[in-house]
Amino acid sequence: MTRTDPASAARRDGCREVADGVVMITRAVTNSYLLATDDGLVLIDAGLPRSWNLLVDALAALRSTPDDLVSVYLTHGHFDHVGTLERLQREHHVPVHVHAADAPLVRHPYRYDRESPRSLYALRHPGGLPSLARMTLAGALGVRGVEARGDVSHGVAVLGGLMPIATPGHTYGHVAFHLPDRDVLFAGDALVTFDPYTGRAGPQIVARAATADSRAALAALPDLSATGASTVLPGHGDAWMRGIREAVSGALAIGPH
Template sequence: MSKEHAGPGRTPDGVREVADGVLMITRALTNSYLIATDDGLILVDTGLPRSWPYLVAALAAHRSGPDDLVSVALTHGHFDHVGTVDRLQREHHVPIHVHEADVPLVRHPYRYDREASRALYPLRHPGGIPALAKMARAGALSVRGAAALGDIRPGEPLLGGLVPIATPGHTYGHTAFHLPDRDLLFTGDALVTLDPYTGRAGPQIVARAATADSTAALAVLGALAETRAGTMLPGHGDPWTAGAEHAVRDAHATGAH
């Protein structure tokens, strides 16, 4: 068994195994996922800048380092999901992949459309203040953009068997990833179990302060339900193991906020 395919050893704080061969890396309530596949180690999203030590620790659990990553697949280009993209690309030459509609956002991760003012959300939703403060301390205000390959196309499998699912709404090029052979669905911010803008837990779309089109975001949830995946791994919040269909029903009941 090669080091890329070896099972993880003891994982440190901020890193936990959430499925066979999948480590969830969490810093400031923001998740990325390291997946051991037959094609090598693949990272879904990269978290905030100060999640870097956690990524290194997750790779070390596989007796690997950043140079061993074969690919980064981004669900979208918001600052909290591309925080180490520049470093991975510049220092370790890791290929970065995203849907073509989010290529400009990866380059400029703060220039995104949203339906509501971010400034007013802490007043209306004070439960989100602790989460936003944690994100700021983890480098949310100092993310560097990078050039990404806009070659993720819905339905065309990627390395490791990830199947992209078009989920535009949160951003125009947002993409979820289905891993059918492991019954896993990486939802990014198309469907989360914790909204950092409100502090509210449970399956939902992200607040209008960070979503380009909440009507579209709710409409595309049907594509996630159609996978019938048993486990959902979101960009924010804990894994959901009661099935994608159940999560989508709950998200529709919650609606936009």
């Protein structure tokens, strides 16, 4: 797979290498990540249902198939991050792991707390409508929940040397994953570089229409800063190559929205 400049990816659909052994899979402004480790191939988040073919393509580029995945680790349980799990479990028996507080959400990925009604928010922020339409076409309204192992804990390393960092706020059990040996931080939706609900680009927390507690989400950002990671890989938007500290500073300046 050819490595491309992630800053030029412009949130287009496709697969691209964004760090050593890390492939970003993007469908409808939603990212998941395929990670090659000494423990095997790991998937971080599972995108929308119609990202399946892109996942298969990313695996094929590594001369692998879904049967070669050793695990899926979820940053959180929202519908747009669990979309391929049902197929991965049913056809390939891939284990899925998440923080215990988000295990019920993985079972029911549309039952989540939010600070602002989605319908009214869309009317106030029409810039997000194109992204939400793309997500709908990618299967956002037809996601099936699954059973996940609620065994991801803050500060307890998992496969591949991934270190979970508790970042509650977007959801109650949200975690980011730090990969120190590659200087990479998988931020999930604790910090994104594009918000599908507003259409706004740049480092920020996700809009109130999809966030349980914006104040808690902002309070969690310094723990991400403490990693000092150079490469930040968000759940939505382009990879951020200018360091987590600058990204967090930008998100704090914007605040909740």
